Amino acid sequence: MSSYYSPSALLTDAQKVPCTFTLTVPGLGYLDATPEADLASGTKVSLPLWLGEMLAISQNLSTSSLVKLDFPPALSERVLNALKADPRTVDLRQQAANFYALGIRMLDLFEHEEMGEVLTETFKTRAASIADQAHNPRGALGEGADFLRGLDESERELFKAAHDSSKAVRTWMAEISKK
Template sequence: MSYYDVDAILTDAQKIPCHFTLAVPGLGHLDASSTPMLKASTPLSLPLWLAETVALNSPTPPKPVLSLDLPEALSPTVIAALKAAPTAVDLRAQAPYFFALAARLLALFDDEPMLAVLQEAFKKRSGEIVDHASNVGGRSGAGVAAEAVEFLRGLDEEERKLFRVAHESAKAAKAWLDDEKR
């Protein structure tokens, strides 16, 4: 991952639910309150980069200053849906950078069962993505079919990259085979 990687920057900008475990003076504006003091246990949504930095660099080891919560995109409902039918879940509606966000948060939360579900979901979704990418346009190669456009809407950014690479590979292989036939 590069410092200038736009996908990494956009992943870092996604809001994460969290709350300060103690009162913090001068941060009341984060809660949109009129008081300058941010009260303990006040729920907030902070960008991932900020929440992660504050949570991991707490000066008080027994009790962190900031406690992170899993976002709605990784809620038990979404995880259960991915477990039941991974290809039916619209991940883009959950988070545009779903798998990148999940990878960053799982490094913090260390949730093995969730990791297993997400890995299996990615494997199953990848197979369908490659299948759609290699069959786009049918025999005429006329472009992206309406079914493929609908399918693409539910993919997160990593999956869209995979789709583009698989589609370009299928086109290159078809062009090579056509050249060999001549």
């Protein structure tokens, strides 16, 4: 669990998610590009995750939520199916810069066991590829640069830690062999 004030948590909460309003809201038409109108019930808009979550858990007088929160495109069935097929081929950064953090936040809000399993298997599979690339002395050059572009932020942190530790071990081994 990341800290509320961490940049990763802030960026994840700013990620836009699709929401469907369950009632008409006067004066909010500008959210749907109609500034002079009311926001009609059934209107779909993309809102930052933090706002969509607050509106989804809040209740109006009839005890129903103001909006229905939907899964973002980064966690759509299409993306999950691609991850099931071969997690290494999906550009997670293109889906969401903080892909896993977004997945964790959505799993906090929804019970979706399959998504949790897919994200776990994706991370395991991709972590092995990240470790292989990180231990290559030229891991960040040439083909490695293309590899790095597709990593989400947590995977980039993992790559950096593995690369730095591999480099430190090589340096240590070189010093030992000099003695």
